[in-house]
Amino acid sequence: MAEIAARTGMLSIEEGKAERLAESLGGYFRANSAYNLDMPLTLKGSELADIAYMGPAGHHIKPEELAQLAAADGPVATTAKFRISLFTVGASAS
Structure with missing residues (x-):
């Protein structure tokens, strides 16, 4: 959500x-498998x-400052990006 981070000062991953x-x-x-899940969002x-x-x-x-930053310039289009990692019980073979 880089667009939100730019507006509010959120930290990046x-x-x-x-x-x-x-x-x-x-x-x-x-580690078993992993995949990405991206969800487009428009947030006010x-x-x-x-x-x-x-x-x-x-x-x-401060929450008041964050609310003020978030409300500036109207709604924002962004993408929520998730990395789904699946693991199974048992030590890796490394």
Whole structure:
């Protein structure tokens, strides 16, 4: 949701997060499969503020300021992007 991040100051997902997750689970689980799920959204100010407030950036700014930033310039078209990773029980073969 880069468009929301640009407006509200949300943090982005750090590089290599999926790899670090798989590595941290490697002693207990085996990576099975993964796929991406993208959902186009058009959000108005209050919805934008709610989404931004759910993440860590939302707790580094006052709710009133976040609501003001989110409402600026009207609704925003964005895409919610999810990475679905499936793991099975059992250590990886690495």
